[in-house]
Amino acid sequence: MEGALSGRQSFSNSDPNWFSTETGIYSSRHPLRSLPQDAFHDLASFLFSRPHGGETALVDSASGFSISYPELRSMVDRMASGLHEIGVLPGQVLLIVLPNSVLLPVILLGVLSLGAIITTMNPLCSAKEIQKQMSSILHLALVFCSSEKVATHGQFGVPIVTVPNDLSYDSAHYPFFHKIVSGSPPLTRKPVIRQSDTAAILFSSGTSGSSKGVVLSHSNLIAMVELFVRFEASQYKKESWKDVYLAAIPMFHVYGLSLFSIGLLSLGSTVVVMRRFNALEAAKTIAKYRVTHFPVVPPIMTAFIRAKEAHGCDLRSLKQASSGAAPLSNQLIQEFLRRFPHVDFIQGYGMTESTAVGARGFNTETCKKYTSVGLLAPNMEAKVVNWETGISMPPGKSGELWLRGPAVMKGNTFGSYGMNLISVPC
Template sequence: MSIDPRSGFCMSNSVFYSKRKPIPLPSNEFLDVTTFISSRAHNGKIAFIDATTGNHLTFPEVWRAVESVAACLSEMGIRKGHVVLLLSPNSIFFPIICLSVMSLGAIITTTNPLNTTQEIGKQIADSKPVLAFTTQSLLPKISSANLPIVLIGEHDNSGSKAKFVSTLGDMMKKEPSRSRVRDRVNQDDTATLLYSSGTTGASKGVVSSHRNLIAMVQTVLGRFNLEDGEQNFICTVPMFHIYGLAAFATGLLASGSTIVVLSRFEMDEMLSAIGKYRATYLPLVPPILVALINNADVIKAKYDLGPLQSVLSGGAPLSKEVIEGFLAKYPTVRILQGYGLTETAGIGASTDSVDESRRYGTAGMLSPSMEAKIVEPETGAALPVNRTGELWLRGPTVMKGYFSNAEATTSTLDSEGWLRTGDLCYIDDDGFIFVVDRLKELIKYKGYQVPPAELEALLLTHPEITDAAVIPFPDEEVGQYPMAYIVRKAGMDLSEKGVMDFVARQVAPYKRIRRVAFVASIPKNPSGKILRKDLIKLATSKL
């Protein structure tokens, strides 16, 4: 098999191979991701710090708490294959819950605290959890589900009809039991069930195995050279997202690094935390990076950013202006980018140096042990370098499938393990991936993903709307926001505000419609699919 050393492309099978050093994977079949992470040797002292209060957990405290919580869960009857729901903002306790659940071979499913009761209800109905961990303030969002509840943090149980079974604080105090029943966990068993915004409306549960997460951990450790000593990471990313869960809540523990946790994203708190906790790594989404450039002089005068070595950007490729603008204002900080999907445990491609990031507009080179194909969407033919087609990925982090949704699984994963990403890309002569467009058309609002089909389905339930289409509208501050094209029923005088309010009442804030236009008809192709490209052109031609 001859592989071109420059691009990684192999002529004989039309596969692109990663140019990075393959990740070492454990050969023991009977291994869960919690045991894998906890058994890695390192010299780290403090695992998690709460940025607001300064409360922290040392590594011994984390692993003791994980043992205690797992023992309590086991006594409650939680077994391998059971699903446990976690509804919580980022906190230093979020990781303990995830690690405890996964150590038993049970499955963790997380959800965005901003989601509405209705949205969370759909996920509960689909994933069928047997227990939920949540905070007092978020309890009303799941109280109607009638699940047994473990409360996290401060609480007052008076007047609530919920079935409280314990508190996380009490569980963490328990002596870890010597004799509890342990199911044997295999690397192929399911570890996480995270919901990804589908393109066809309903979000789908992504089933990732212990093997997938172990490979994710190994990739992250290799990428940041964390074998050479500990670093301090600021966790700005939501832990309910795959990247937050697999890297910040769990994976980085394996290196002995310290994670400084922000319970919600707040610019001032994030910038203060860099100096206060000597943070070396800062993960961001592109709109925040732009804000750092635009306000650089004020920021540098007010905050100590001296310890910062790297910013990690994900969500969308960065332009030349943004990269050079950042490097000019912050010359001692390197800028690294990443590309991944929930379906690939957040792994796919990355730039691991400033030189690589200077391939402007790239998503990066293939992650270690990852293979890619560029496939012509119409014919299914695999294409060589510099040709645009759909990116397919195969590797150790690719999901097992979608939860109890065989149809969605077979349309996304083929029998050889190739995952169709829904992104139109090309790979250049040096093996850099460039994302040209999305086949899947998700709207990226501040790093959140908004499926247009979900909003369209909702709009069609309005009595005065005959047809609707939702498109991404470009915006410098947030990336993109949802814009709706509406066909009103004859004789109706529905207003733009009426449309926006109708949606705002039923969805999380990041999914709200922020611009409306009324049209006589929605352009569609012969098979009835909305021609979003035409609408995007129409919307942006007026800019």
Template sequence: MSTEESWVATKEEETSNAQLALDPSGYDSRTGIYHSLHQLGEDFQIPTRHDLDTAKYVLSQFPHPDHAESKVALVDLATNKQVTYAQLSRSIRALASGLYHALGVRKGDVVFVLSPNSILYPTICLAIFSIGAILSPANPINTESEISKQIRDSGAKLVISAPEEKHKLSKTGVPTLLTTRLSNDDSVSVEELVECCDPIDLPPVRITQSDTAAVLYSSGTTGTSKGVILTHANFIAIMMLLKWSAYASSSQHDTFLCFIPMFHIYGLAFFSLGLFCAGIKTVLMQKFDLQTMLDAVQAHQVNNIPAVPPVILGLVKYASKVKCDLSSLRRVGSGAAPLSKELSDGFREQFPWIELRQGYGLTESCGAATFFVSDEHAKAHPASCGRLVPTFTAKVVDIETGLPLPPCREGELWIKSPTIMKGYLGNEEATAATFDSDGWLKTGDLGYFDEDGFLHIVDRIKELIKHNGYQVAPAELESILLSHSEVLDAAVIPVEDEEAGQIPMAYVVRASNSELTEEQVIQFVARQVAPYKKVRKVSFISAIPKSAAGKILRKQLVSQSQQLVTSKL
């Protein structure tokens, strides 16, 4: 039974009984299942029509033609070029026509996309979807070997690349289409296909919701990177949830700022797909820079910024020291990595007029799972990442016994929803290990729901430090370290110890001119935690390595610590 089929099969049974035994957290003590306390409503039902693809759905949500010619969809921050919804629609259809007729891309062909954020990125993604091809985006900072591996693994038939990344593709042997033409290159580009191809000449391709739409590669921060298979049904479901979220939080008329990488599920779902379904305007940054972001907020009167914890940290630590006007900003979201209570409190203290709302999701769940609809709830539960969004159910499973747990008991989070991936590409073993027999996705995250149904993520189970039989969560220690006035950033990793098994070691980025010592850091943490949680070693570093989504790359720090130990022997 597929993931989607198992979700449908169990959802009917769960829903029929759900309202009879739920406590205020949404927990059903008879089944051990947590249910969403939010309802989509009649205007936001997920389409059941089988012959519907992602692009067709997005285009159907565009503003009425009378408004589409004047309503701005995208603004390029670097050039101030604007793209209206009508122009975006024509570009998508023209590129789809060019990919099909000029380049021979067919249904099921994988198109590998290697590019930083650009106003062409949504056009490229939706054009690929509209002809039934499969999108596989990649991080442009990846090395040549990493890119070659992903191209081989995905079976890509065509690469669409930014000109500055072309040199990484010479050994792949896969045909390459540049986004813009190089001065010394006569080959056709995406821009030229958009300009010269007939947007009416669309290919007659039958695409269904169950067809594969994209293969996204997980960051691999805790293991080997795997190809996550997402279907058109997954994307359509997440777009409906994002549209619901926009209207539920009155964001449909906001101006959003995008610096989240569009190759990541967070950026792809939000900025290449979801926000278009609510008719929202997005100002697009190619890459993140704090001062550029602050300037963009003022220049374009930005109201809403989906962000990641390092950006929140940067605002708290640096924004007060630079000249900026953030009066237009009313909401900042945070996702992709945990946001500590200390950092949340620090942000709200410094920017009391800005709502800060954390969410939780995975590439495997199309970026969704929990979210705050109300700022009142976000303030009351600053350490939480919100409640389950509509269509989601969850379990918290005891790691030792495998039994479901009630509120306020920590265990592994399992989730189920129509947004959940089909599986891992070419990796049946990993897919089987990730799903249980009833289709529940095992997230690998340790957490719990409180009495009001708000999710609290403690840490990744594989990243927990085992000290003398106790479990120590790195994220807890990192939040304490970040509360120190002389600490700009921090990460905690396990270090092998002959007596204790593992001990917590901290990597710390000091503030400029700080003379903070190892002993001072150790004592600062020790005063706030149980003895077994104390940091035992500290190393000062210029920057904490992180993924594009803001996740700490602990593997790099563990490797660095091992090299440090070896060099001392």
């Protein structure tokens, strides 16, 4: 970090102990969390090695179709085996262009179990937008998409797998998918996967320029599970496997992917998946499935609190709503608190480049800071740098935020794969 993070200013002796007056580095106030040291520990193996008491992993909100945790593990193993049988190799990239689906985590974890790489895109993107994004991707081997989007993806010249909404499908209509998901587990020869190997290429929002393919390793995703999802769960005195989460935000985006397709599955929580968000349907789903946690982004939060019909549903099961991905106005926060006074509200901060790890809020009986994104995540370091002079800034000053830690990306498709530092205005 020295050199890249040079540029210092004199600081007072009264600066807090989580801020270094020598280096200008902010350290997390949380204790360090242990991360696996085995260089050959892949994400899927790590995920399924976490013990919990969960029974139901995923539920389709519309049909009620569900996948239990034993079924999930079996389906992931069969998916990996099926992909191997059709010739998918470690290191190849598989594109997932799907709306929210209970099958998305099965596909994602099956691909990663094989040592291949996933990349995701918004299924609403045009063919031109997809072509532009995919121009930086090498070794594209396969595309997973819904049946109505097949024509959009024929341009890549690779096999296309049409994916049903759930497993209650006619195999005659989805023969390729059926062949893959019916593979014979386990793999006859488990691939060698290193933590440092690329696991995912996710596209950034492009808020500071054109969208870039962010290269994330298995170790980045493992760090996300520990430093974001499992750490947050550890702060509450409850059994996380009893929690029920509503997946209404996009699962192709790093926020939804990190929670619903990966992290929460290590806790044994139940994820209720909405294929498309509708405020009234979300309220009905919360009541029907006794949802306890509702992760949102500002547009979803706005639509939800303004849907007067929501007041006709029993939302007493809802314990917490958490917002991320974009700033919230204080007015919107106060409106939510007035409408849902029994719900704990927190905010968080993270980026695609930091695998959704950054900061997370936490309320207590004596301290509630609804407008704050919380404290720096465990094992993470930060600097706040004056964007004109490059000088490190002390607490209470604004500047550009620099992050360093085990969740920070391996690199990007337009730059060095060795990058371990990111910055963003704050």
